[in-house]
Amino acid sequence: MTRAVVVRRASGADLDALSVVVAQALSAGPLGGWLVPDATERPVALRRYARLVVSWGLRDGLVDTTDDRSAVAVWYPRVEVPVPSAVWTFDLHRALGPRASRFALLHACLDAVVPHIPHHHLAHVAARPGRDDAVPVLLAVHHRGLDAEGLPSYAEVPGGRPREGVLAGLGYEPRSPILLESGGPALWRMWRPTPGSSRAGGGLPRRDRLCRSGTPFRGQLIPVPPRSP
Secondary structure, three states: OOOOOOEEEOOHHHHHHHHHHHHHHHHHOHHHHHHOOOOOOHHHHHHHHHHHHHHHHHHHOEEEEEOOOOEEEEEEEEOOOOOOOOHHHHHHHHHHHHHHHHHHHHHHHHHHOOOOOOEEEEEEEEEOOOOOOHHHHHHHHHHHHHHHHOOOEEEEEEOOOHHHOHHHHOOOEEEEEEEOOOOOOEEEEEEEOOOOOOOOOOOOOOOOEEOOOEEEEOOEEEEOOOEOO
16 A cells, blocks of 8 residues: 655754755766766765755755655745855865865856746755655645746756656656766756746746856866857
8 A cells, every 4th residue: 555645844853864865866866976976985975965955955945855754855946036156165165075076067057057037946856765656746745836826947857868757747848958068967957837838938048058067176166158059
């Protein structure tokens, strides 16, 4: 018998458990290997990064989880265009030291193509092995609130089949990908339009294609404007 999924808002008491869930998901996907190419260093680095991810969400966004902490979604309401911040760069270098460069590059790429219209950004979603069934329920609760407010949502999905994943089944439509340099996976920009909006574009700004949007340089990150086809 399938257990009912109960969704609730996470708190600081959930930080340790949810960090493990995020780290496991990163380790199992293509992004984790690109972020930390050295397999011996990867587990520790991804655990530290996952803790930052959940901490940032609890501090600056909204973190949803299930009653058994088997799944987690980190959301950021973007009602106004976010002001670029270097806070995450400082946090990354403090937590990851010399391994922070690719993590910083990833965040620079994501910041460069954030939609400039009101929306909610699904920054991270993860589930424990064997609990992928909890993800659609977890996200559906948040989507109902967005639909009531008339707000779209946005996410990035690593991999090569964006039309076959969980988000596609929840109404997200793929747009042009972010292409990470040094052989990284494509990050497909996924857009869930508001109910009744035109599905041709759905409100997402013009297509951007990115090979690089930031370059680590002597411990700093120098932004580079994205390129468009």
